[in-house]
Amino acid sequence: MSSTHLTPQEREQLYSVIREKLDLNGAGCREQVENTTVVRELPGVDSMRLLRLLGAVELGFQVNLGFEAIVQVRTVEDIERLICESRERYGDRVRSSGGRP
Known part of the structure; x- marks a missing residue:
């Protein structure tokens, strides 16, 4: 069973990635x-910066958010939800394959 929320440490890691990638x-x-921060309202955010941010989130959290994530992200909480959903999908694949990813 997976968590639908990040741990406090993971949440701080996410905030740090956001601050770094969005300068x-x-x-x-x-x-x-x-x-509750609206990502697109942060200073200097454009579609390319958002795409780079999501790429950094994928690398930092070892998840696959997919291209549809760019239109699904409104708030920071949306990014957290996408991370948790990706972990859940991965966990389901591992469980259904008998422990092999």
Whole structure:
């Protein structure tokens, strides 16, 4: 059985990836990243930055979000949900194949 939420450490990792990939760590940037943050409203976000962010999330969390993720992401919580759904799909495949991915 998988969790539908990230652990506090994983959530902080996600926030860190978002701050890094969207360049929110600068001295002049005061944007807070929370689960309710609307990703597309963060400073400087465009479709390419969002795509790079989702790629970094896939690598950092070892998940496959798929191309449809770019239209499904509105808030940071949406990214968390997609991570958990990907983990669930992977877990289902491993269970149905007798333990082989």
